[in-house]
Structures are given as C-alpha cells and as structure tokens.
Amino acid sequence: MNLINKIKNHQTLELLEEANKITLAVHGDKITLERAIFLSWWCDKGDCAFCYMSAQKSKIKEPDKARRKVESVFAEAELTRRMGWNVEFLSGGYGSFDTREVKNIAQKIYSITGKPVWLNLGITNELEEYGNEIAGITGAVEVANPKLHKKICPSKSLEDIIEMLELAGDLGFKKSITIILGLGETPEDVKYMWDLIDGVGIDRVTFYSLNPHKDTIYENSPQPASLYYAGVVAATRIKFPTLEIITGTWLDNLANIGPLILAGANGLTKFPLFKMFGTRYGKRVEEEVLWAGRKLEGTFTDLEALQTGNIPDKNLEPFIKRYVDKCINKNLKKI
Numbered sequence: 124m125n126l127i128n129k130i131k132n133h134q135t136l137e138l139l140e141e142a143n144k145i146t147l148a149v150h151g152d153k154i155t156l157e158r159a160i161f162l163s164w165w166c167d168k169g170d171c172a173f174c175y176m177s178a179q180k181s182k183i184k185e186p187d188k189a190r191r192k193v194e195s196v197f198a199e200a201e202l203t204r205r206m207g208w209n210v211e212f213l214s215g216g217y218g219s220f221d222t223r224e225v226k227n228i229a230q231k232i233y234s235i236t237g238k239p240v241w242l243n244l245g246i247t248n249e250l251e252e253y254g255n256e257i258a259g260i261t262g263a264v265e266v267a268n269p270k271l272h273k274k275i276c277p278s279k280s281l282e283d284i285i286e287m288l289e290l291a292g293d294l295g296f297k298k299s300i301t302i303i304l305g306l307g308e309t310p311e312d313v314k315y316m317w318d319l320i321d322g323v324g325i326d327r328v329t330f331y332s333l334n335p336h337k338d339t340i341y342e343n344s345p346q347p348a349s350l351y352y353a354g355v356v357a358a359t360r361i362k363f364p365t366l367e368i369i370t371g372t373w374l375d376n377l378a379n380i381g382p383l384i385l386a387g388a389n390g391l392t393k394f395p396l397f398k399m400f401g402t403r404y405g406k407r408v409e410e411e412v413l414w415a416g417r418k419l420e421g422t423f424t425d426l427e428a429l430q431t432g433n434i435p436d437k438n439l440e441p442f443i444k445r446y447v448d449k450c451i452n453k454n455l456k457k458i
C-alpha cells in the first residue's frame with residue numbers, strides 16, 4: 124500500500140515503525156533543540172490567514188518599534204550556544220530589516236555560535252549579497268497545495284518561493300521549507316509537498332501544527348490530531364530517508380514529541396524557550412526524548428550552563444543578564 128493511503132487509513136503505527144528504523148540507520152539517535160530567532164514583530168504583507176503578525180498588523184502603529192534591538196538578538200544567540208541549541212533560522216516578517224542589516228546580524232551570530240545561520244525572512248531577490256555567514260535559505264511555504272496556498276498566503280506566491288530556493292541552490296546555499304499542518308489540507312495534499320522536496324532538492328523541512336491565533340480565521344479551529352501529524356512526518360521520512368526533519372510543538376502539545384521523534388524528527392522547535400527553560404516543562408521535553416530512545420543534544424534544564432560563558436561583547440552583558448534572570452526568577456505559575 125502506498126504511503127498516502129497509509130496516512131489516510133490510519134496505519135500510523137506501521138509508518139512510525141518503518142520511519143523509526145530508517146531514522147536510526149541514517150541519522151543515528153541524536154535529537155537537536157532548535158531556536159528560531161525573531162528579528163521583528165511586524166510584516167509588510169500581514170495577510171497570511173493563520174499568522175499572528177496578520178492579526179497584529181492593524182494594532183501596530185509604529186512598525187519600527189516592532190523591530191527587536193540587535194543586542195537582544197545577539198544575547199539570544201549566545202544563550203542558545205550556552206545551552207547547546209541550534210539557531211534554527213533568523214525569522215521575521217517582511218520589510219523590517221534590509222539585506223545589509225540582515226547580513227551584519229548573521230555575521231555577528233556566526234561569530235558568536237561558530238555556525239553559519241539559516242534565514243527565513245521571506246522572498247528576496249538579493250541572495251547574492253550573502254556569503255559564508257549563511258548556511259541556507261528557508262521558503263515559508265506553509266501549505267503546498269497551490270490552490271490552498273493562494274487562498275491562505277495571498278501575497279507570497281509559491282512560484283516566487285520556488286524561484287528563490289532554486290537560486291539559493293545555484294549559489295551554494297542549502298534549502299529548506301516550512302509546512303504547517305491543520306490549515307485545511309487533506310492527506311492526499313502531502314504529494315504537493317513531496318513534489319516540491321523532490322523537484323527543488325530540499326535539504327530540510329520544518330513541520331508545525333496549526334497554532335490557532337486569536338483574531339485569525341483559525342481562532343476556533345482544532346489543532347491537527349497528534350497521530351495525523353506523526354503519520355505525515357513518518358511518511359515523509361520513509362519517502363526521503365536523508366532529509367533533515369524539524370518538528371514544532373507548542374507548550375500545550377508536549378506529548379506530541381515522542382511520536383514525532385519516532386516518526387523521524389531530527390530536531391525539535393517552537394518552544395517558548397525562556398518560559399520553559401529550567402522548569403518542569405523543559406524537563407518534560409527531555410523526558411519525551413529519553414522515552415523515545417534518543418539522546419538530546421544540549422539542555423532544557425541546566426541553569427548552570429545558561430550562566431556560564433563568555434560575554435561576546437560588553438554591550439550585550441545587560442541583555443544576556445536579563446534573559447538569564449528571566450529563566451532563573453520566573454514564576455512557574457504564570458506558564
């Protein structure tokens with residue numbers, strides 16, 4: 124039976140078993156923690172139907188103030204280094220930082236973490252400006268069925284995303300896409316995503332499940348079922364054994380982590396890091412990884428690691444201190 128039929132027929136256990144074998148054989152037993160570092164809370168497009176920034180757009184009167192201070196971005200990069208996490212990518216809406224600024228930020232983060240940075244900052248035709256500070260380019264596809272995509276993300280065309288990714292490949296960058304499950308797709312639609320992975324030569328996919336934001340049309344929509352999410356990831360792992368797969372899980376869905384790891388995830392993302400670090404929620408992530416039979420790279424609980432490390436630049440000291448204090452002093456009841 125083909126993989127799509129297995130998703131449709133709820134043969135998730137079979138998919139998980141096969142995907143898990145493939146993952147262990149090809150990738151080993153390591154699981155990474157990934158941190159998307161946001162640069163801004165503003166997006167010029169602001170019309171994707173599910174997006175928090177679309178819901179915020181009418182409320183933000185001064186877009187410049189929705190830009191983060193770069194010092195706080197660099198402080199966050201230093202903390203990910205201390206915790207043994209990866210910077211998954213630099214993310215943000217359209218129109219907040221220009222290419223020169225993004226390049227400078229990426230260069231500084233590269234110098235802090237020792238790893239080149241992925242970008243997820245929208246469609247651009249200025250990729251030639253980037254160099255060895257950039258590892259790869261992400262196309263925020265979200266939903267690969269072209270008809271749905273047009274409806275849900277009217278201002279970022281699939282054709283333009285694909286064109287950008289193809290150019291990224293020609294320039295020697297790696298290529299990744301983001302996919303959100305629960306936007307109204309059917310199990311058959313997975314074929315659009317697979318065609319894209321195949322056709323464009325995608326190296327990494329980040330899966331998310333719908334996070335129904337207030338003031339969007341998905342506000343009252345349920346998140347996708349955990350075993351549907353795991354089934355899609357597992358079928359993708361079986362179809363693309365060497366693909367890097369990152370899966371996103373929000374605080375209210377931590378029990379998804381075990382099944383997603385068995386389905387083939389290499390890394391975990393989408394956590395409210397500073398709320399969770401060092402708490403029972405962070406510990407829960409570590410336990411999920413342990414009980415899936417994997418070894419976690421980095422820590423979600425080691426407060427000493429968080430406090431230990433060079434200050435890469437004196438200006439960053441108060442920003443680093445603020446994040447560290449937030450982790451140490453937070454009130455668990457507020458989570």
Ligand code: SF4
Nearest residue numbers: 166169170171174216
């Ligand atoms: S382009 Fe990205 S940030 Fe902007 S509204 Fe769409 S999903 Fe949100």
